[in-house]
Amino acid sequence: MEAALLGFAQWLDAAGVGPWAKGSAWVYPFVNSVHLLGLVMLVGGIGVVDLRLAGLWRDLPAAALSRALTPVALVGLALLVLSGTVLFAADGAALARSTTFHRKLVLIALALGNALLFRMIWQRRVEAGGEIPPLIGRASAVASLVMWLAVGTLGRLIAYS
Amino acid sequence: MTRITLFAAALAISIPAAALAHHGWSSYDESKPLTVTGKLQSVAWSNPHGSATMRWQGKQWNVVLAPVARMEARGLTSAMIDKGQTVTLTGYARKDGTPEMRIERIQAGGKTVELR
Numbered sequence: 001m002e003a004a005l006l007g008f009a010q011w012l013d014a015a016g017v018g019p020w021a022k023g024s025a026w027v028y029p030f031v032n033s034v035h036l037l038g039l040v041m042l043v044g045g046i047g048v049v050d051l052r053l054a055g056l057w058r059d060l061p062a063a064a065l066s067r068a069l070t071p072v073a074l075v076g077l078a079l080l081v082l083s084g085t086v087l088f089a090a091d092g093a094a095l096a097r098s099t100t101f102h103r104k105l106v107l108i109a110l111a112l113g114n115a116l117l118f119r120m121i122w123q124r125r126v127e128a129g130g131e132i133p134p135l136i137g138r139a140s141a142v143a144s145l146v147m148w149l150a151v152g153t154l155g156r157l158i159a160y161s
Numbered sequence: 162m163t164r165i166t167l168f169a170a171a172l173a174i175s176i177p178a179a180a181l182a183h184h185g186w187s188s189y190d191e192s193k194p195l196t197v198t199g200k201l202q203s204v205a206w207s208n209p210h211g212s213a214t215m216r217w218q219g220k221q222w223n224v225v226l227a228p229v230a231r232m233e234a235r236g237l238t239s240a241m242i243d244k245g246q247t248v249t250l251t252g253y254a255r256k257d258g259t260p261e262m263r264i265e266r267i268q269a270g271g272k273t274v275e276l277r
Contacts, residue, residue, distance in 0.1 A: 021208060022205070022206075022207035022208055022229075023206060023207065023208075023229065024208075024229070025229045025230040025233050025234075026230060027208070028208035028209060028228065028229070028230075029228070029230055090207065090208045090209060091207075091208070091209055159209070
């Protein structure tokens with residue numbers, strides 16, 4: 001993973017993103033704030049849907065809640081990917097060697113895989129008004145929330161590892 | 162069962178990272194401030210924080226500076242700490258013996274600049 005990340009960092013440097021993020025006084029702090037906003041939207045959006053699907057707040061219609069909040073989470077995810085790329089570009093060589101960052105990327109892949117699987121298997125049932133999916137679907141919803149929170153925690157820990 | 166397994170897996174992934182942490186403020190020995198004068202060998206005027214290297218007591222030291230925005234706000238410029246400039250650094254060394262200093266204050270170009 002280190003070699004691939006180093007290659008990506010070099011590509012970002014050559015494309016001018018690295019020098020821009022490293023050298024500007026305001027880019028890094030601003031993009032850092034956008035990254036945090038993205039996390040708030042992702043966890044705040046999908047976390048509420050996750051808790052509903054896991055069995056909380058059963059008087060709220062699951063399908064309508066999911067329709068309202070999933071797009072919020074997706075916009076948050078897009079902000080995270082874009083801002084994360086800029087933050088990575090500023091410190092690519094160090095991040096490429098960071099085990100904590102590697103773990104974070106693996107966990108993001110697992111969380112995205114979990115979300116896609118959930119949609120493939122349970123979405124139609126939720127849309128049809130099936131109030132909560134069976135135990136395995138509920139486990140997937142809980143896992144989603146836990147994994148995204150762990151991703152955020154790992155992100156914060158990069159600076160301390 | 163699956164829920165517990167997934168939860169345990171997520172925790173297992175995040176906990177070793179915490180155990181490995183060593184770059185935080187607590188990893189520098191604040192009881193022994195160092196003041197070092199020397200030539201900067203390489204300087205990165207960069208985010209998330211600037212960094213430089215300096216030879217001192219036979220070792221190549223990694224010098225941890227502050228974020229670009231803060232250095233600029235306090236009146237430090239990249240020209241003042243260019244490679245080859247002689248500067249005086251006051252800071253703390255890593256407790257674990259790694260030759261790395263976190264800089265509190267820098268004297269460069271006739272100016273004293275606080276970095277914390």
